[in-house]
Amino acid sequence: MIKVLFAASEAVPFIKSGGLGDVIYSLVKELRGIGIDARIMIPNYSDISFEYSNKMDKIEAFNVNVGWRRQYCGIKYLEHGGIPCYFVDNEYYFNRGGLYGYFDEAERFSFFSRGVIESLEKIDFIPDIIHLHDWHTGMIPPILEKDYPQYNHIKTVFTIHNLYYQGVFPREILGDILGLEEKLYSNGDVEFYGGVSFMKAGIKFSDIITTVSRTYADEIKTPEYGEKLDGVLRSRSSVLYGIENGIDYNLYNPKTDDLIFEKYNKESIHKKIKNKTELQKQLGLPIEENIPLIGMVTRLVKQKGIDLILTKWNDGYEIEGQLVVLGMGEQYYEEMLYSLRDRHPDKISVSIQFDDELAHKIYAASDLFLMPSLFEPCGLGQMIALRYGTLPLVRRTGGLNDTITPVNEYTGEGNGFVFNHYNPKEMTDMIDYALNIYKNEELWRRIMLNALNSDNSWKKSSEEYEKLYKKLMGRAECT
Numbered sequence: 001m002i003k004v005l006f007a008a009s010e011a012v013p014f015i016k017s018g019g020l021g022d023v024i025y026s027l028v029k030e031l032r033g034i035g036i037d038a039r040i041m042i043p044n045y046s047d048i049s050f051e052y053s054n055k056m057d058k059i060e061a062f063n064v065n066v067g068w069r070r071q072y073c074g075i076k077y078l079e080h081g082g083i084p085c086y087f088v089d090n091e092y093y094f095n096r097g098g099l100y101g102y103f104d105e106a107e108r109f110s111f112f113s114r115g116v117i118e119s120l121e122k123i124d125f126i127p128d129i130i131h132l133h134d135w136h137t138g139m140i141p142p143i144l145e146k147d148y149p150q151y152n153h154i155k156t157v158f159t160i161h162n163l164y165y166q167g168v169f170p171r172e173i174l175g176d177i178l179g180l181e182e183k184l185y186s187n188g189d190v191e192f193y194g195g196v197s198f199m200k201a202g203i204k205f206s207d208i209i210t211t212v213s214r215t216y217a218d219e220i221k222t223p224e225y226g227e228k229l230d231g232v233l234r235s236r237s238s239v240l241y242g243i244e245n246g247i248d249y250n251l252y253n254p255k256t257d258d259l260i261f262e263k264y265n266k267e268s269i270h271k272k273i274k275n276k277t278e279l280q281k282q283l284g285l286p287i288e289e290n291i292p293l294i295g296m297v298t299r300l301v302k303q304k305g306i307d308l309i310l311t312k313w314n315d316g317y318e319i320e321g322q323l324v325v326l327g328m329g330e331q332y333y334e335e336m337l338y339s340l341r342d343r344h345p346d347k348i349s350v351s352i353q354f355d356d357e358l359a360h361k362i363y364a365a366s367d368l369f370l371m372p373s374l375f376e377p378c379g380l381g382q383m384i385a386l387r388y389g390t391l392p393l394v395r396r397t398g399g400l401n402d403t404i405t406p407v408n409e410y411t412g413e414g415n416g417f418v419f420n421h422y423n424p425k426e427m428t429d430m431i432d433y434a435l436n437i438y439k440n441e442e443l444w445r446r447i448m449l450n451a452l453n454s455d456n457s458w459k460k461s462s463e464e465y466e467k468l469y470k471k472l473m474g475r476a477e478c479t
Contacts, residue, residue: 002469004031004038005127007116009109009136010099011040013080014048014087017099018299019245019380020133020161023212026248027465028083030458034466039125043112044076044087046095052078056087060122064114066107067176073115075123086123088115106169109136109198110177113143117151129469131157135167138202139178142190145205146180155472158206160199162377163220163227164303167198193228203232208468209240212378213399217242225375243465244402245378246458252363252387259360266452269389269445272364279365283349285322292321292438294431295366295390297359297381300329300337300352305372305395310336311424313344320435324349324366326358363388367444368417368434372427376400382416383456389448392416393434395427403456407447409437415450 010016011024024040031038044056056076064073074089088094093108102108117140120126132140141156174180174196185191190201203209211217219225221234233240250256254272255265262274273289280287298304310333325337325348334352341350351358363369369385371394378399382392386403394400396418407414419430438444 002036002129002466002473003125003127004036004129004131004469005116005120005125006038006040006131006133007137007140008040008042008133009112011042011085014042014052014085015045015099019378022247022380023161023245024133025083026246026251026458027462029081029248030246030462031465032083034462036466036469038131039084039086039127041086041088041116041119043094043108044074044089045099046091047097047099048087052080058089060119062118062122064111064118065179066111066114067179071111073111073118075115075119077123084125086119088112088119090115105167106173106196106198107177109167110139110173113137113140116140117144117148120151126151127154128473129155129157131159132202132206133159134161135165135198135202138167138198138200140202141205142180142184142201143178146184155208156206157208157210157468157472158202160203160209160211160220160377163199163211163225163229164375166192166200166227166229168192168195169198171196197229200229200232203229203236207239207472209233209236210243210465210468211240212243212245213402214242214244215401216375216377216398219375219398241464241468243461243468244399244456245380245383246456246461247380247383247387249387249457252360252384254364254388257360257364259357260364261361262364264389266449269448269452272389272448275361275365276367279324279361280322282361283324283351284345285324285349286346292319292367292435293365294319294321294323294368294370294393295362295385296323296325296327296370297362298325298327298329298371300327300333302330303374303376304329305374305422305427306333306337308372308422308424308427309370310340312428313340313348315424317428319347319431321367322347322349323370324351324362326351326353326355326362328352328354363390366390367438368393368431370431371395371400372419372422373397373400374422379403383454386415386451386454386456389452391434391447391451393430394418395422396420403454407434407437409440409443412443412446413450414447415454
């Protein structure tokens, strides 16, 4: 049995800030289902709810070097849903509100990196592979190679969930915090425009690199999407793979979802309308079952295409429908969306919060799900929308391109609507086109069934990861 330790900065149900947290738990669950001994290790944040922290057992305590510092490191353990989960504990680094955004991020995640490696013998689990996720774990491969020769048999897989966030810090942290030799900077292995990049380290030193969609794997090798690491990624293209994320089909299932107003499936898709009228009522919108409802559940940041929406609606664009937005993010976008809502209270609802229950209600209630992203490594929202028979309207980029097939109004094929360029007019032209098709009830119902029949479960993705793991273990070739 292949043994894999997932090292990440977050994982549901314990704590999350975005899609990364969803991916960790769901993928590990699926991998265990196909016979891989996959386990999870994350920081023990103080924001992990008492429901879980109260059940954790402290199994080890030791000291970890963080440059010249010696810091306490505890390991707590909880088996949840049949998955062994470990939590790297240190109150100085993780007893804070939230997950990220502190002045000492380099030190916090350098400590976590060393803690992961130092814990292996102590938790009696020496993995064949450490599967790393995003910049927070990018320094584990060079630390493993340089300072822990006893683990030279352990292979590493580094998954890039979003190349935009790279973990770049001043040069001085290399020795002072990471305890690594200056040569790694001078030879370019971790140097990034005068700083030290955790992301670059993960890319350079890992045995295999993956990212979360086939299209994104190609995009990040270009200057447009490569965030100044395209050259490094091209140099490692022989070990770079794109594997789409999936979603948990038990968690997102309109037939069994207790969070939505009215449950339904393919045979009872007419019940979906009840979710719309009840959501309209809850949000204070005019209750009209025949008016198209456009939903957004998103982080309010530039990446998600919020500028396109603000540009067109502030220019006087009027839709023949209603827009419901749920999310949090940059203050500028939050304030602008509130202003937009105040000017169109009968057409626009804005909820600035993280609310999982409301998110489920929006997925089930909406007719269209809007994702006009500037870039989108994979995207989970469009997959969840499909699961609820809600048609995604997306820009052709990253995982959106890989999961959404454009509607053909003549054949009834396709599961969503796609526009090509990051342009507000192109987006609204596609919205108008979709809303025109919405008037054709028979065609719209057929496309909804296409959406419901889309398969974005973890099964295929987990099998692709299994092939990569076997390749690393020398048990099979990966095609």
